[in-house]
Amino acid sequence: MATILKADKLRVEYRSREMRQATKVALAGLDLEVHAGEVFGFLGPNGAGKTTTMNVLLGFVQPTTGAASLFGIDVRQPIARQRIGYLPELTYYYKFLTAEELLRFYAKIFGLARGEADKRIDTLLKLVELEHARKRPIKSYSKGMQQRVGLAQALINNPDLLILDEPTSGLDPLGRMKVREIIQRLKNEGKTVFFSSHELGEVETVCDRIAIIHQGELKVIGRVDEIRKPRHANLEQAFLEIIGFQAQLNP
Amino acid sequence: MKNIFAVAGVVIKELYRRKDFYVLFIVTIVLCLVMASVNIFNDDKIVRYLKEICLLLVWLSSLVIAITTTARQIPAERENRTLLPLLAKPLSRTQLILGKFFGCWFACGLTLLCFYVFFAALAASREHQLPVLDYVQAATLHWFMLGIVVAIALLGSLVFAAPSSNSTICFVVVGGIMLVGRHLDQVALTLNEPMRGITQVIYFIIPHLEIFDVRDLIIHNWPLIHWNFFGLALVYALVYTTVFLTGACLVFRRKPVN
Amino acid sequence: MTSPRTYLLLLTALLVLGFGLAADLQPQFRAWRGSRTQGDIFQVLLGDSRRMFANEFYVKADAYYHSGFYPTIFDNNEAFKTAHMAEDTGAVKSSNHGEEASFMGPPRDWIDAFGRHFFPDRHTHLDEGGPDDDLSSSDQVREILPWLKLSTDLDPQNVQNYTVTAYWLRERMHKTAEANQVLLEGLRENPGSCDILFELGRLYEESYQDTNRAQNVWQAAAQNWRPINSEDDAKYANDFIFEKISTALGELERSRSHWPLALAWFQAAQKVSRTPEALQIWIDEMKTNMASATNTPVALPR
Numbered sequence: 001m002a003t004i005l006k007a008d009k010l011r012v013e014y015r016s017r018e019m020r021q022a023t024k025v026a027l028a029g030l031d032l033e034v035h036a037g038e039v040f041g042f043l044g045p046n047g048a049g050k051t052t053t054m055n056v057l058l059g060f061v062q063p064t065t066g067a068a069s070l071f072g073i074d075v076r077q078p079i080a081r082q083r084i085g086y087l088p089e090l091t092y093y094y095k096f097l098t099a100e101e102l103l104r105f106y107a108k109i110f111g112l113a114r115g116e117a118d119k120r121i122d123t124l125l126k127l128v129e130l131e132h133a134r135k136r137p138i139k140s141y142s143k144g145m146q147q148r149v150g151l152a153q154a155l156i157n158n159p160d161l162l163i164l165d166e167p168t169s170g171l172d173p174l175g176r177m178k179v180r181e182i183i184q185r186l187k188n189e190g191k192t193v194f195f196s197s198h199e200l201g202e203v204e205t206v207c208d209r210i211a212i213i214h215q216g217e218l219k220v221i222g223r224v225d226e227i228r229k230p231r232h233a234n235l236e237q238a239f240l241e242i243i244g245f246q247a248q249l250n251p
Numbered sequence: 252m253k254n255i256f257a258v259a260g261v262v263i264k265e266l267y268r269r270k271d272f273y274v275l276f277i278v279t280i281v282l283c284l285v286m287a288s289v290n291i292f293n294d295d296k297i298v299r300y301l302k303e304i305c306l307l308l309v310w311l312s313s314l315v316i317a318i319t320t321t322a323r324q325i326p327a328e329r330e331n332r333t334l335l336p337l338l339a340k341p342l343s344r345t346q347l348i349l350g351k352f353f354g355c356w357f358a359c360g361l362t363l364l365c366f367y368v369f370f371a372a373l374a375a376s377r378e379h380q381l382p383v384l385d386y387v388q389a390a391t392l393h394w395f396m397l398g399i400v401v402a403i404a405l406l407g408s409l410v411f412a413a414p415s416s417n418s419t420i421c422f423v424v425v426g427g428i429m430l431v432g433r434h435l436d437q438v439a440l441t442l443n444e445p446m447r448g449i450t451q452v453i454y455f456i457i458p459h460l461e462i463f464d465v466r467d468l469i470i471h472n473w474p475l476i477h478w479n480f481f482g483l484a485l486v487y488a489l490v491y492t493t494v495f496l497t498g499a500c501l502v503f504r505r506k507p508v509n
Numbered sequence: 510m511t512s513p514r515t516y517l518l519l520l521t522a523l524l525v526l527g528f529g530l531a532a533d534l535q536p537q538f539r540a541w542r543g544s545r546t547q548g549d550i551f552q553v554l555l556g557d558s559r560r561m562f563a564n565e566f567y568v569k570a571d572a573y574y575h576s577g578f579y580p581t582i583f584d585n586n587e588a589f590k591t592a593h594m595a596e597d598t599g600a601v602k603s604s605n606h607g608e609e610a611s612f613m614g615p616p617r618d619w620i621d622a623f624g625r626h627f628f629p630d631r632h633t634h635l636d637e638g639g640p641d642d643d644l645s646s647s648d649q650v651r652e653i654l655p656w657l658k659l660s661t662d663l664d665p666q667n668v669q670n671y672t673v674t675a676y677w678l679r680e681r682m683h684k685t686a687e688a689n690q691v692l693l694e695g696l697r698e699n700p701g702s703c704d705i706l707f708e709l710g711r712l713y714e715e716s717y718q719d720t721n722r723a724q725n726v727w728q729a730a731a732q733n734w735r736p737i738n739s740e741d742d743a744k745y746a747n748d749f750i751f752e753k754i755s756t757a758l759g760e761l762e763r764s765r766s767h768w769p770l771a772l773a774w775f776q777a778a779q780k781v782s783r784t785p786e787a788l789q790i791w792i793d794e795m796k797t798n799m800a801s802a803t804n805t806p807v808a809l810p811r
Contacts, residue, residue, distance in 0.1 A: 058339045060508045078343040086339035092332040094261060096268045108257035109340045153336060163339075291655050292678060292687040299573060300655040392627075433624060434583035436617055455620070462624045467577035473629055473640045480626040 003072075004161050004192045005034035005057065010066035012052050012216075026052040028216040029066065034194050034209075036160075039187050041207035041224075042196040045243055049216045050196040051089075054165055058086060070161065082110065085159035089166040091150035095139035099130050099149050102138065103156050110157040117156075124152040127182070144175055151182065162186060164195035168202060180206055204228075204235045214243040254342050255350040262354025263361070266320060272362050275312040279366065282308060283373055298377035299470050305373055306466045309366040310393070316362055317397045318421045321355040321404035322414040325503075334508050345500045352405055352496055359397045363390055388476055389469050395488035396463035400425055402495035409502045428460045458491040551663050563664030570594060570656035576640050578629035580612040588612060593634065594653055595669060598676040601746070636681055650681045661691075671695030672708045685716040703750045706730035710757065724761055730754045736781075748781035755781075759791065768799040 010030040013023040027049045034040045044050050055061040056068050059075050073080040093102050100121060107117035125131045128148035133141065138149060147170070154162060167183075168176040176199070183193050183206050197203055203210060204224055211221040219242045220227055224235060231238045266272060283305045291297050328334040337347065367390045375381045403424065407417040431438065432454075439450035462484055465476065476484075551559045571592035572579035580586040588609040596603045610632040616622035633639050635650040654674065661670040671691055678688035689712055695705045706726050714723035734751045737744055759774030772795035779788040 058335075060335065060338060078341045078346075080341075081339060082341040084339070086336060088332065088335045088339075090332055091336075093336070094265070094333055095331070096265055097261070101264070105257055105261055106336075106340060108260075109254050109342050111253065150336070289655075291658055292682075292684055292691075294651055294654070294682065294684070297651050297655060299652040431583075433621070434581065436621070437583045455618075459620055459624060462627050465627050467628050471573075471576035471629065471640060473576070476626055480623070483623070484627070 001035040001037065003033050004036050005032070005040075005068075005070055005194060007032040007053065007057070007068045008066055010053070010056060010068055011064045012049075012056060012061060013064045025216050027056070027063070030213070030216075030218050032211060032218065032221070034161075034192060036192055037187070037190050038208040039183060039193045039206050040195070041203040041210035042194065042213070043198075043200070043203065043210055043239060044196075044213040047215075048213045048243075050213060051165065052216075053213070054163060054196065057163065058084075083157070083160045085154035085157065085162045087150050087154040087162070087164045087167055089169055091146050093138050093146065093149055093153070096137055098135050098137055099125065099141075099152070100134045102149065103153060106153050106156045112157065120156055120158065124155055127155075128152045128178075143170065144172070147171060147175065151179070159191065161192045161194065164193065166197055167195055168197065168199055176202065200234075200236045200239060212239060212242050219243065254346045255353060258337075258342070258347060258350025259354035259357060262320075262324065262351060263358045266316075266358040266362075271319065272316060272365075275315060276362075276365060276369075279305070279308040279312055280369060283369075287373065287377075296377060298374060301377065302370070302374050302470045303466070305370050306469065309363075309370060310464070310466070312366065313359060313363055313393065313397060314400065314422070314425060317355065317359045317400050318404050318418050318425070319414075320358060321351070321401045322408050322418045322421065324351045324355065324405070325408045326414045326417075329508070338508055344503050348405065348496065348500050348503055352401060352492075352499075355401045355405070356394075356398050359401065360394050363394050363397070382472070384475055385469060385472075388481055389465050392463040392465055392481070392484060395485050395492075396460050398492045399458050399460060399488055399495065402492045402499065406495050406499040406502065409499055409506060425460060428457055429464060430461075432457060432459050433461050458488075463488070555663075559663045560667075563660045563667060563670070566656045566660040566663065567592065567667075567670065570653040570660065573653045573656060574635050574650070576629055576633055576635060578632055584612045585614065586612060592673075594650075594677070595673045597634070597636070598673055598680075601669065604742070636677075648681055650677055653677065654682075661695075665695075665698035668695065668699050668702050668704045671699075672704050675708050675712065679712055679716055685712065688712055688716075701729075701733040703730045703734050703754065706733065707750060707754050707757070710754075714757075714761070720761060720764075724758065727754050727758050727761075731758065731777075745783070748783075752778045752782045756788070763791075763795070766798075766802070768795050768802065771795050772799065 007030050010027050010032075011025070012027040013025050015023055030049070030053060032053075042050055042053065052061065056063050057070065057075055059078070059081065062076070068075045070080040071083060094105075097105070103121045103124065104117060107120065112120065121134075125134050128151050130145060130148055130152065133145060138146065141149065151167075154164070162183075164183075167179050171179065180202060183195075186193055187206075207224055209221065209223050210227065212219045212227075227242075228235050228238050231241055233241070283301065286304050287301055325334075328337065338344070342350075367386060371381060371383075371386050400421070404417065404421045407421055408414065411417040411420065435450055435454035435457075439447045439454065442450060467473070468476070555562065568579075571589070571594050574592075574594040580589055585607070587607045588605045589612065590604045590606075591601055593605075593609075595601045596605070613625070616625065629640070631640065633642070635652060639649050654677065657670060657674040657677075660667070661674060664670065671694070675688040675691045675695075678684045678691065689709070692705050692709045692712065696702060696709070699705060707730050710723040710726040710730065713719045713726060731751070731754050734747075734754065736751075737747050755774045755778035759771045759778065762768075762771035762774060772792060775788055775791045775795060779785045779792065782788055
C-alpha cells in the first residue's frame with residue numbers, strides 16, 4: 001500500500017524560557033507511516049506531542065531535525081497540502097463571513113473552478129446539515145454549527161488525506177455519531193484519515209491502526225488488536241499500561 | 252496570484268462589513284456640510300477652507316482605516332485561530348502576507364474613492380469646475396502613500412505583540428514623517444554628533460511620505476504635477492512598499508503560528 | 510411584596526426632591542461660576558491660549574494669500590515676519606527682509622529637490638491672480654476671509670484683524686456692508702480704537718462718499734489718540750495711525766478749501782511723522798492758498 005504520510009526521525013525542540021533547561025524536546029525522533037486508505041488513530045496523554053506532530057505535518061512548525069512528507073512531498077512545500085483537509089481542535093472561522101462564503105474562499109485557495117466549487121459547497125452543506133444557515137454570518141452560529149462548518153471546510157477539496165485534531169471534542173453524542181459516520185464514509189471511499197483523540201472507545205471502533213506517543217516518543221504502533229490482545233485488556237487499559245500509568249500505581 | 256487575491260477578497264469583505272469606514276465617512280460628510288453651511292460675509296464662493304477641512308478629514312480617516320485595519324489582520328487571525336485552517340491550505344506564508352497587503356491596500360483604495368468623490372462633489376458645488384486630472388493625481392499619490400503605510404503596519408503587526416501598540420507606533424511614525432520628515436536634515440545641523448549623524452541617516456532612510464501629500468496643490472488650484480515626477484513618486488512608493496513587505500515576509504516565515 | 514405603585518410614588522418623590530434641591534442651590538451656583546459666565550465659548554474653552562490659535566489662523570490666512578507657498582518654522586522666514594496681506598493694506602509697518610521667493614534656498618539634496626515638485630513652488634499673491642496669474646480672478650482673495658474671521662473671533666482684542674479683514678472686504682470684494690459690520694464689531698470689542706475708527710472713516714468716505722460721517726469718525730479717532738513714550742515699533746504704529754488720521758482730516762478740509770483747518774491737521778501730522786519733509790510740501794501749499802484766499806472761520810480741532 002502507498003505511504004501517504006511519513007515522518008522520518010522527526011525531532012522538535014523548543015527553547016525553554018526557564019534558565020535551568022536549555023531546550024524542551026517535544027518530539028524525540030518520531031518515525032511514523034500512514035498508508036493509503038486506512039484510518040489511523042494518533043493517541044497520547046496531554047503534552048505527549050500529538051499536536052506538535054500535526055503542526056509539523058501541516059507546516060506550522062519546522063522540525064529541528066528529521067523530515068516529514070505528505071504524498072511524497074516535503075511538508076514545507078505548500079503544494080503538499082493540496083490534497084489534505086484539516087480540522088483543528090478548536091474551530092473558529094471568520095465571523096463576518098457566511099458558511100457559503102467561507103467555503104467558497106477555501107475552494108478558491110484550492111483552485112477549484114467556480115462550478116465545481118458550487119457543487120461541492122451544496123453537497124457539503126447538506127452533509128453537515130447547515131443548508132438552512134448557509135447565508136447567515138458565522139458569528140450567529142452555535143458551537144455545534146461552527147464545528148460542522150469546520151468539518152465542511154476540511155472536506156471542501158475532496159481530500160485524499162484528512163487530518164483531524166480531536167474531532168469529537170466538545171460534541172454531544174449525536175454530533176460524535178455524525179463524525180464517526182463521516183469518517184466511516186471516507187474510509188469506504190478509499191480516503192485516508194489521520195486523527196488524534198482521547199475518546200478511546202471511538203478509536204477502537206473506527207481505527208485500522210493506531211500509534212501511541214508519550215513524552216515525545218513513539219511507544220507503540222500497530223493494529224488495535226495487536227496492541228490490545230497481548231495485554232488481555234481493552235484499549236484503555238492497554239493505553240495506560242503503555243504510557244506507564246499502571247507502573248506508577250503499582251511500583 | 253489567485254491565492255493572494257482570494258485572501259485580499261476576504262479582507263475587503265471584512266472592511267465593508269465593519270462599521271469603521273461608514274462611521275468615518277459619515278462624520279466627514281457631516282462636518283464638511285456643517286462647515287459649508289457657515290455664512291462667511293455673505294459670500295458663497297469661498298471654497299478653499301472647505302477643501303482644506305475636507306481633505307484633512309479624508310487624510311485622517313484614511314490613515315485610521317489603513318493602520319487599524321492592517322494592524323489587526325495577523326493578530327486577529329492568531330487570536331481567532333483562523334490562521335491554522337488557513338495555513339493548512341496550499342497557501343504559503345508569503346502569499347498570506349501579500350494577500351493581506353493587497354486586501355488592505357485595495358480596501359483603502361475603495362475608501363479613498365468614496366472620499367474623493369465626495370470631496371470633488373463638494374468642491375465642484377462651490378467652484379463650478381471639476382479638475383479631474385488634478386484629483387486623480389492627488390488620489391493616486393494618496394493611495395500609493397497608504398500602500399507604504401499598510402506595509403509598515405503589516406510588518407509592525409508581526410513585530411509588536413498587540414495591535415494597539417502597533418497602531419500607536421505607526422500613527423506616531425507616520426505623523427512624525429508627515430510633519431517633520433522633510434526638515435530632518437535641517438534639524439540634524441542643529442545637533443551635535445553623534446545625534447547629527449543618526450538624524451541624517453534617518454532622514455535618508457525613512458520613506459518621505461510628505462511627498463505624497465499634495466493637498467496644498469489641490470486646495471489652491473496649482474497646475475498638474477509633471478507626469479514624469481508623478482510616475483517617479485509612484486515608483487518611489489513601490490520601492491518602499493516592497494522593502495517593508497519583504498521584511499514582513501521574512502519575519503513571518505520564522506514566526507510560529509500557534 | 511412591594512407593588513409597582515409604591516415604586517412610582519418613590520420615584521416621584523425623588524424627582525420632586527431633586528428638583529427642589531436644584532432650585533434651592535441655583536443662586537449659590539451662579540455665585541460660584543464667577544468670570545466663566547462673562548466669557549464667550551472660546552474664552553471658556555481655551556482661556557488665554559486662544560490668542561495663540563488666533564495667531565496661527567492669522568498666519569494661515571497669509572499662507573492662503575500666498576496659495577500655500579509659505580515658509581515653515583524650519584525655513585528662513587525673514588521675508589515673512591509681517592504678513593503680506595497686512596503689509597499690502599498699508600496699515601502696518603513691514604519688518605520683512607530679503608527675497609520673498611527664496612526662503613527655502615537651493616535644494617539641499619535629491620530628496621529635497623524631488624519633493625519640491627509636490628508642493629507650491631512660486632511666490633504669488635491672491636489679489637494678483639494667484640498661481641494662474643489670472644488678474645481677472647483677483648477676487649480670489651476672498652479665500653483668506655474664513656481664517657481672518659476665525660482669528661478675529663478667537664482674539665477680539667487684536668485690532669489688526671479687523672482692519673485687515675475690512676480692507677480686503679472693501680477693496681477687493683466690494684463688500685462694503687460686510688466691511689462696515691466687521692469694523693463696528695471691532696469697535697464694540699475695542700471701544701475708541703484709533704485704527705478701527707480710521708478704517709471706518711475711510712469706508713464712509715471712499716465707499717459711501719459720506720464725508721461728513723467720515724469726518725466725525727476721524728475726529729473721534731483723533732480725540733481718542735494718546736501718545737506713548739516707548740521707542741519700539743508700538744510707538745511707530747501709534748504715531749503712524751495719528752499721522753494717517755491727521756492727514757486724512759487735512760485732505761478732507763483741503764478738498765473743502767478750509768485752508769486753516771487743513772494746515773492745522775497737516776502740521777499735527779508732521780509732528781509725529783517720520784517723513785516730515787513729505788508733509789512740508791502740503792503745508793507749504795496750504796500756506797500759499799491761505800495767503801491768496803479768505804477763509805470763513807470754522808471751529809478748529811483741539
